[in-house]
Amino acid sequence: MSNRSDAAATRAAALRSSREKLPVWGFLGEIGALLQQQQLILLIGETGSGKTTQVPSFLLDALPRADGQLIACTQPRRVAAMSVAKRVAEEVGCDLGREVGYSIRFEDVTSDATLIKYMTDGVLLRESLTEPDLDRYSAIIMDEAHERSLNTDVLFGILKKVVSRRRDLKLIVTSATMDADKFSEFFGNVPTFKIPGRTFPVDVMFAKSPCEDYVEAAVKQAIQIHLSYPAGDILIFMTGQEDILATCAAITERLDEIGDKVPLITVLPVYSLLPSELQAKIFDKAEGGARKVIVATNIAETSLTVDGIKYVIDAGYCKLKVYNSRMGMDSLSVFPVSQAGANQRSGRAGRTGPGKCFRLYTEFAYNHELLVMTVPEIQRTNLGNVVLLLKSLGIDNLLTFDFMDPPPQDNLLNSMYQLWFLGALDNTGSLTPLGRKMVEFPLDPTLAKMLIFSEALGCVDDVATVVSALSMPTIFYRPKEREEESDAAREKFFAPESDHLTLLYVYLQWKKNNYRADWCTKHFIHVKAMRKVKEVRTQILDICKTLKMRIETCGTNWDQVRKAICSAYFQNAGKMKTVGEYVNMRNGMPCHLHPSSALFGMGVQPEYIVYHELVMTSKEYMQCVTAVDPEWLAELGPMFFSIKQQGETRAEKRAKERRDKQAMEAEMQAYLESQQAKARADVLERLSAGASAGGSAARQRIVTPGTAGAHRRGSGGSNGSGGSGGSGSSCGSVTGGGGAAAAAAGTGERSPVVFRGSTGRVGSGGGIGGSSARSQGGLTPKRTPRRFGM
Template sequence: MSKRTNRREPSSSEESSIDSEEERRRKDVQDRDEFAERLKKRDEDRTRKVVEAASSSKRTYEEAAKRLKLDAEDKEKLLPELRKQSRRQYLEKRKEDKVAELEADIRDDEYLFADSVITERERKDREYKKSLLQIAKDHEKARELERVQRYHMPKDIKKGETQEYVEVDENERMPNSEQKKWEAEQLASASYQFGSKDAKDRAKQQEEYELLLEDQIDFIQALGLEGTKEKERKPEITETEKKKMTIEDTKKSLPIFPFKEDLIAAIREHQILIIEGETGSGKTTQIPQYLYEAGFTNDGKKIGCTQPRRVAAMSVAARVAEELGIKLGNEVGYSIRFEDCTSERTVIKYMTDGTLHREFLSEPDLGSYSVMIIDEAHERTLHTDILFGLVKDIVRFRKDLKLLISSATLDADKFSDFFDEAPIFRIPGRRYPVDIFYTKAPEADYIDACVVSVLQIHATQPLGDILVFLTGQEEIEACQEMLQDRVKRLGSKLKELLILPIYANLPSDMQAKIFEPTPPNARKVILATNIAETSLTIDNIIYVIDPGFAKQNNFNSRTGMETLMVVPISKASANQRAGRAGRVAPGKCFRLYTARAYQNELEENTVPEIKRTNLGNAMLMLKALGINDLLHFDFLDPPPKETLVLALEQLYALGALNHHGELTKLGRRMAEFPVDPMMAKMLLASEKYKCSEEVVTIAAMLSVNGAIFYRPKDKIIHADTARKNFNHPHGDHLSLMQVYNQWAESDYSTQWCYENYIQFRSMKRARDVREQLVGLMQRVEIDMVSSLSETTNIRKAITAGYFYHVARLSKGGNYKTVKHNQSVIIHPNSALFEELPRWILYHELVFTTKEFMRSVIEIDSKWLLEVAPHYYKPKELEDSTNKRMPKVVGKAP
C-alpha cells in the first residue's frame, strides 16, 4: 500500500513573488545580451582589417597604397632624427680627432722649438693651445664620471660593443703607451714564472683582501647537473666571438636552428604539436619568425604567442622586433594587462595568457589567428590551464588553426595525452655541467645570505655574471640596497659590480638593461623573481644563487580566504634554477639550504596554480564565454570541487550570477575588467555612489601598492614622516587616493616624488593603469563623476566589492574575520595601525611571520547590511559600535 504524501500548494502571494523574480531574471538576461551586442558592435566598428579578402583586388590595392603611405610617413618622421644622430656621431669622432691633433701639435711645437727663443705672441699661442687641451680633457673626465649615474639607451648591436661603460685609462692616450704595455706584460710574465719568490707576499695580500668580507658562508659541493654529451654539444662561443656575431649569426647558433625545416614541416602536417626544448633553445623567439617566413600570415591572419608573465611578453617581443629589424608595435607587438603595444600592421603578437582570455570575449573562435602558441606551458598557471580547455575545443571546429604547446620540461607526454595524442617535437638542448653547492647549516636570513654569497663569488671566483632568485619586488629592492651599500664601503678593492633588478613593475627600459653586454673586467649580478627560471634567457650567467623560496597565492577553501605566502620551491624548480648556470659555459649553483632540506623538505613538482588559488576570476571569464557546465569543463588537472563551488558562491554573492547560475548583466560588465571580481564590483558600484573618479584612482593605486613608498637606509625617519603626512583618518585606500591627487596637482612631477620618498616609476604606472580603467568604465557605459568630499560614499563603494574581507575588533584587542573567526593583524605600515577602529575592511591578506591585513579602511557595520544583505545577517553584526577601543588600557582602581 503506497503512502500518500501531502504537498503544500504555494499561496497566491508566493506564486506572485516567484513570477516577479522570474520576470526580473528574464529582463536582466535580455539587458545582458543587449549590452554584449553593443560591445561587439563597437569592437567591430573600431577594428580595421589589415588585408581585405583576396577577391577584392581593388580594396587590396588601396590597402597596400595606404600601407606604403604609412611607411613613407614613418620615413619622413624618422629621417630628421637619423640625420641628427649621424651628425652627433660625426661630431663625436671629429672632436676626438681634433683633440688628438691639438695634443700632437703641442708636443711637436715643444720638441722642435725646445732650444729656440720664441716670441711673446708664439708663447701666448702655445699657452692658449695648452689651456684648450686641458679644458677638453677636463670635459671628457666629467663625462666619464657622469656615465656612472646615467642610463644610456643601448646602441645597435651591429655597431659592436656599447661604449658607455668602457673604462678609459688615461695612460693609453699618452705617448709611449705601447712601450708601457709591453713592460707591464713582461713584468706579469716574470711574476707568473717566478711566482714562488713572492708567494708569501701574495698570500698576505690575499688574507688582507679576504678580511674585507665581514661574513662568509661555508658551502659543501654535491653531485651537480650533467651536461649534454660532448658529441651533441657545440663548441663554447667565446666572448670575443660573441661580440663579432651579427643578429643573424646569433639566430643560427641557437639549438633550434638545425631543426627549422623539420619543425615547419611538422606544423604543416599536424594541427596540434607539442614542442619540448630546454630554456634558451630559441623556441619563444624563433618559432613565430619561422612561421612568419613560411607564410602563415599571408592571408592577413596573425601568429599569437602567450606568456605566463608580463615581463616575458614585453622583452621577447622587443627582441623579435630587433631581430627582424622593425619597430616594436608594427609587425611585432605585445599586449599585456593595462598596456597594448600593437597596431593594425601587427602579425606576430606576444601576450599574457590572461590577455588571450579577454580576447575570447570579443572573438570566441580566434578568427584573426592562423597559429596560436601556448608558451611555457610547464609553468601551469591558472590562466594557462584554462586556455588548454578553450583552445582544445576551438581546434575541433577550426581545422585551419594550428595549435603549438611549448614546454621546457618532461610534462610533454601529459600534454600529448590531453590533446588527443598529439605528436611531440623534441629539440635537444645545449647544456653544460653545473656544480651544485649546499650550505652546511640552514641560513636564518636568506636575503643577507644572498648579499654575502654575491660578494663572496665576486671576490673569489673567475668572471661571469651572477643570477640571484628572490621572491618579489620588495626583496629585490632590499637586496639591491644592501649590495650597493656594501660595495660602496669596499670601494675600489673590488672590481666593478653592476647590480640589475628584474620584476614585473620595472619600466621596460630598465628591464632591457639585463640583456646588455657586461663591460670588460666587470660583473653583472641580476636580482630576479622566478621569471628567470624559464621565461627569460640571460646570456653569460655562470653563477646562480638559490635561496629556495618563491611567492605563491594559496586559497583556503575551508575559510574562503586567499593568502600571498613565501613558500619553499619544488625540486623541479630548484633544478630549473641550477640549469640557468649551465647555458653558455660550465657553471656553479649555490643553494642557500642544506642537502638534507633538498631531499626531505622540497616537493617533487610545483602544485599547479589551479589547485591552490581562488577561481573566481577564471569562472567569471568562462561564464562570460557561455560555458555554463563548469563542473565538467575539460581541465588538464581538475580543481578541487569545493574550490570551484566556493568560486561560484562568491560570484553569486557579488551579483555576477543569478539564482539559476546564469551570468547577470552586472557579471557581464565585471568580465570586461582585467582585475579580480571584487575589484570589478567595487568599480561598478562607484556608479551607484557617484564616486567613479575616486574609486578608479584607488583601484589604480592598489595595483602598484607594494611599490609606492621607499625608505632609504640613511633617511628612514624622513621617509616615514613623509609617508605619515599622507595618512587619512579613515584608512589606507583614501591615503593612496591623496598621494595620487597631490601628485596630479604637482603636474605629475618627478621632483615631488623625490621630495616625498615616493617611487616615480610606480606612480607613472598607476597613471597608465588609471587611464586604461577610465577607458573600460566608459566601455561598460559608466560616466566618470566625482564625490571627493563624500568619503562615506567612496568607502561604501569599496565595501560593495570587498564585503568578504571584513574583520572586527574582539574583546582581547585582536582582530578576527567576521565569517571565519580567523585572527588577523593590521600591517604596521597602515594608517590605522595605532587607531584600532571597531570594524575594518582589508584589501588583501599577506602571510609573512603573521597573517597581516594590507590596505585597510574603517567601515560602519550597517553598510554590510546595505551592500550585502544576502551575505550578512543582522545577528552577526549585533555588537556593532562606532566607538574606538582605547589605545592604552588603564589599570583598575
C-alpha cells in the first residue's frame, strides 16, 4: 500500500513539474486578468503550448461560476477530446468522468460532479438545440479554431449571438496559427493574447523530384533515419488508416529483413478508429530505450502533442471531406496539404530541441502548387445537417446567418433540395413535422429518415440495429494471411437480398449467443465494434421513446426493413446493366457491386437496388446494397420515379403534370406574397427606427425579396418558375422563391420505373422547384448545380 501511494506521489510530482514547464503556465495570471475585463478573447499559441490542458483547469478557480455550471472545451476531433480529458483528469488527480470528463457522439463520460467537460464541437452544437443560451456553462473554450471544421464554423455564428445575450458567459477562442486578425474581426475586434512559443529551429529538407509512391518513399526515409541519424522519435504524416497500416507493416518487415543488429524500434499507428488504449501508447516511453516511429493522420498536426519527436516525414497529402457532385454525396478524397498544414507538421519536430523535417515533395510544389490555407469544410461539403439544425433554431433565411466564410449559395440550395426530397422541408423551405423529428437524432438525415419511416412499417427495433451498425466503419475484420477463412465465416451471415439485413442478422445471432466475445472472435467479427453498436442502439431507442415512437420488431418479415431502407436511399437507386454492374437511375453513372457484398456472385441478381454510399477505388463500388421492388421506388420517390400507366397517352400525362405544376406555383405565390408583406413591414420599422436614431439606417439601401429591386439571374420568369437558362427570380432568401417542379415528357419504354424528366432543382431564390426540362427517354440525368471544386 505504501509503495502504491509513493508511486502516486511521484507521478503527481512529475505531472506538476511538466505542467510548470509549459509555455502557457507563466501567463495564466495575465490571461485571467484579461478575462476579468473582457467577455471574449482570442488566444494564440503554438501546438504544445499547453493552452488546451491548462487554461480550463485554471479557469475553475479564476472565474466566478454559479452552482452546477461547467467549463466546456470543444475539440474538432473525437480522439483529441478523449485523450486530452484523460490527461487533464490525471493532472487534476481524479478519475475520468468525475471532475473532468468528455462527451462525444454516442458516448458521454461525465457525471453530476463534472466541472470540466471536453467535447466535440458537434456535441455542443446539438446542446444548443435544447438550451439556446447554454446556461449550464460559465465559460466555453473553442479549441483548435484554425481547423475550421463544419461544426466549428456554425458554432462561431451561434456563440456570437449567445455572448451578446449572456453577459456572464466567457468565450475563449484558441488557435495555433497566426491568422488572428480574421477571428478577431469576426467577433468585433476582440483582444488577442499571444503565448510566446518555445520552438527550436527545424531544418526543412525537400525532395529533389516528385515521388511516385509516397508510402514507399516514407518507409525508405524512416529506415534511413533509424539507421543513420542520432536518437529521437520519428513522426510520419499519412493520409488515412489504409496508408498508415501499410506504412507500419512495411517498416517492420524491412527492418526484420535487415537482421538482429538493427537498433530497437517501436512502430505505432494513430488514426481516429484506433481503440483509445492503443492510441494512448504514443504518449508512453518505449521499452528498452527503443526509438518510436509514430505514423499518424493530420490529427497529429495540432490536436495531439507527443514529446520526443525529433524527425518528421511529411508525405504532403491529407484526406478531406468534399462533396462529389458525380456521386451526389460527400466523399473522403486525398488532396495536397496546404502550406499552413505543412508548416504545422514541420513544427512538430522542434518542440523539445532542434529537429529535421523531410518533405516528400519539391520546394517548387510547396511554393507554387499548395494552397496557403485549407479550404474551410463549410465551403466544400454537403450542408444537410447544418441546414436542418439552423432551420430548427428558427433561422429561416440561411443567407442572413453570420458565417465567418459564407458557404457557396449553390451548396446551401442543393442541401435544401436533398432535405426536400427526404421530406424534411416543404415546398417553401420550412421544416416539416418529419424534419423536426429528424433533428432530434444525432444522425445523418438519410439515416434519421429511415428510422422514423420504420415506425409506420412496425420495425423500429430492427432498423435501429441497422442504423447503429452503419455508424461503425465495419463490424467484420479480415486479418492478413487469413483472408479466405474470414471471408468464409462472413458468408455464413449473408442475407442474399441485402447487406443491411446481413448486419441485422449478425447482431441478432450475437444477441442469441449472449453477446459473447469469444463468439465474435470465432466468426471474425470486431467485438469492440459490436459493443459500440449495442451502445449506440440503446441511445437511439431512448430517443425514439422520448419521441413516443412505437418500438416494434417485424420478426422475420424483413421486407418491411428493406422498404424502410428504400425510403431513405431511393435517390441512390440503381438498375442492373450486366452481372455485377448497375447504372445509377438518377445520373446514369455506372456502379459496381463490391466483392464483399452479399449480392456479389449471386446466381440471379436483383434488377433494382439501393446503396448506402459509393467508394471510389479502381471502380465506383457500392457499399451496403439492398434489393428493392420497383413499386417502392415509385411510391417513396415520386419526384424521381413513376410507374408507366398502361393506356395513358402522352398528352394526358403532360396535362396532369401541368396541373400539378400550377397547383405548386399557386402555393408558392401565396407564400411569396406573405413574405413580401412581412419584409415591407420590416423595412418600414427599420426606417422609422433609423429616423429616430439620426437617420443613419434610412440611408441604407434595403431590397425587399420579390420586388423589382431584387436581383434577377438567368432569363427570368415570374416568382421563380424558371426561364430557359436561368434559375428564376432571386428572392434574396434561401426559403423564398423558386418555382414548381417542371413537367416531364419521358417515354420510359425500357423499364416499368421511369425517371422523371423534371430537374426538380432548387431555384436560386431558395424555394424548392426549378426550371423546366424535357426527358429524351426512360433515363434522364438531373441537372447538377455548380459546386465548389478544388
